[in-house]
Amino acid sequence: MDFAVSNRPLDKIKADALVIGLGKKSDLPEALPDATRKQISAFIKAGDFNGSKGQHTWLHGPEDMAAARILLVGMGDNTPSDTQWQAQLRGTVKTLQNAPVKHAVWLLDSTLAQTLEWQVREGSRIAEEGLYRFDQYRSHPAAASKLTKWTYWHAEKDASLGKAHKTGKGVAAGVNLARDLGNLPPNDCYPEYLSGVARELAGQYEKLTVKVVSQAQAEKMGMGAFVAVAKGSERQGQIIVMEYKGSKPTKQGPVALVGKGITFDTGGISLKPGANMDEMKYDMGGAASVFGSVKTVCELDLPIHLVAVVAAAENMPDGRASRPGDIVKTLSGQTVEILNTDAEGRLVLCDALTYVQQKHKPHTVIDIATLTGACVVALGSHAQAVYANDDDLSQALLAAGQATGDRGWPMPLWDEYQSQLDSPFADMQNIGGPKGGSITAACFLSRFAKDVKWAHLDIAGTAWISGGMSKGATGRPVPMLTRFLMDLA
Numbered sequence: 001m002d003f004a005v006s007n008r009p010l011d012k013i014k015a016d017a018l019v020i021g022l023g024k025k026s027d028l029p030e031a032l033p034d035a036t037r038k039q040i041s042a043f044i045k046a047g048d049f050n051g052s053k054g055q056h057t058w059l060h061g062p063e064d065m066a067a068a069r070i071l072l073v074g075m076g077d078n079t080p081s082d083t084q085w086q087a088q089l090r091g092t093v094k095t096l097q098n099a100p101v102k103h104a105v106w107l108l109d110s111t112l113a114q115t116l117e118w119q120v121r122e123g124s125r126i127a128e129e130g131l132y133r134f135d136q137y138r139s140h141p142a143a144a145s146k147l148t149k150w151t152y153w154h155a156e157k158d159a160s161l162g163k164a165h166k167t168g169k170g171v172a173a174g175v176n177l178a179r180d181l182g183n184l185p186p187n188d189c190y191p192e193y194l195s196g197v198a199r200e201l202a203g204q205y206e207k208l209t210v211k212v213v214s215q216a217q218a219e220k221m222g223m224g225a226f227v228a229v230a231k232g233s234e235r236q237g238q239i240i241v242m243e244y245k246g247s248k249p250t251k252q253g254p255v256a257l258v259g260k261g262i263t264f265d266t267g268g269i270s271l272k273p274g275a276n277m278d279e280m281k282y283d284m285g286g287a288a289s290v291f292g293s294v295k296t297v298c299e300l301d302l303p304i305h306l307v308a309v310v311a312a313a314e315n316m317p318d319g320r321a322s323r324p325g326d327i328v329k330t331l332s333g334q335t336v337e338i339l340n341t342d343a344e345g346r347l348v349l350c351d352a353l354t355y356v357q358q359k360h361k362p363h364t365v366i367d368i369a370t371l372t373g374a375c376v377v378a379l380g381s382h383a384q385a386v387y388a389n390d391d392d393l394s395q396a397l398l399a400a401g402q403a404t405g406d407r408g409w410p411m412p413l414w415d416e417y418q419s420q421l422d423s424p425f426a427d428m429q430n431i432g433g434p435k436g437g438s439i440t441a442a443c444f445l446s447r448f449a450k451d452v453k454w455a456h457l458d459i460a461g462t463a464w465i466s467g468g469m470s471k472g473a474t475g476r477p478v479p480m481l482t483r484f485l486m487d488l489a
Helices: 034-046 082-097 116-130 158-183 191-204 213-220 224-230 275-302 345-360 374-381 391-404 413-421 437-446 478-488
Strands: 001-008 017-022 056-060 070-076 102-106 149-153 208-214 237-246 255-264 307-315 327-329 335-337 364-369 384-390 408-410 453-458
Touching: 001 116, 001 158, 001 208, 017 034, 017 082, 017 149, 017 307, 034 056, 034 070, 056 082, 056 437, 070 082, 070 335, 070 453, 082 116, 102 208, 102 374, 102 391, 116 149, 116 158, 158 275, 191 208, 191 307, 208 213, 213 224, 224 307, 224 345, 237 275, 237 335, 237 345, 255 275, 255 345, 275 307, 275 364, 275 478, 307 345, 345 437, 364 391, 374 384, 374 437, 384 391, 391 408, 391 453, 391 478, 413 437
Parallel strands: 001 149, 017 070, 017 102, 102 149, 255 307, 255 364, 364 453, 384 408
Antiparallel strands: 056 070, 208 237, 237 307, 327 335, 384 453
16 A cells, blocks of 8 residues: 655545544544534434444545545544554554555544554554455455555654654564464475575575575574474475674674464374364464564665574374473573474474574564463463563563554563473473463573573464454464664664
């Protein structure tokens, strides 16, 4: 979709729809012609619109206006919060998509708590995401939306708004790439396919380079935990390394993202129940968000040095698959007793964490993973769990999530939980029992990030929507991650 910003006289702007958000106590925009204001006032007085949250009402043939129609959007009783405003915009995009509207004009509201720049940035992202479709596997795809142009209107000229809508569109490009990768079927999206995606991105952006470590190379290097998972599949595991040099390397080192890329998770020998197992194609949601974040960083040409590592493997119950009771040696030298092969994400991640620290010396590492069902029990589908060994890093991620509506919630990493990983035969075991499952998984990973600022995002509840026709990847936490990277840059 094309985005623009205008401060032309409102009555002169030709558009298929003029969109005005109004709460129950809102005043009509002064920029509207008097005749139009009287027409809308009469419309409201007649009971056709009352400003209730989520209400969408069309007014055709507005007087003294070049626009063909007006869409009145109810904003509710009080000033909307960030997430409420975003929800209203999502509903508005759906309404516009179902109408004969090619060009919509959204009136920015300077009376809101949100800045105009925020409204434009988040509005562009949400509008672009709202047009997303995944129908390449349908023999008869639905017709594309007619909505192709979105203009923000404000009475005063503001150069920052142009940059804001480009930022929003760039973030949406990353979100939608992550959604595409998550939604792909596992017979087409497997570790080698993800390597191809990385190489395609490197071909598009000159500041991005890619290196792929094969399963055989990983085994030779000593990545025993990663190989323990990957060897159970005929699909070869891959450690995919993307390096973006938007700024010159410094002594401080880059920032690193590490994504869990289990392209399908059967549970291995510890086989999962069959119901809803199809959704285990989303177990590479962490990797998808890393790809999406790299895409956005490249699109926005951020002045930052970023290394992104994806640990890609299938977790299958092949004859070569690991067994409960196996002990493996990780790249860090620490040993792990595998008690449950369905706790595989932490196994591939621990070697990837060690690899990026040994090879790239980052100052900050963030890993992202659909790691535990326990996280879904704890936080549902609204917030991803945020663990960190550094309070400033935790606060920065939480603030980035709040600014984008892609929210997280802080979780404990107390030493008291570490003992649940004690093993009588190895340095640790890969599960910590039924209590605090998301916490003990994070505690496991923390043992591989002791000398670096590190955070872990458990996105098991936020990476996709389950069930029915609404099922699909969300692209989270690309908004949080990219906002964090923009703030860091």
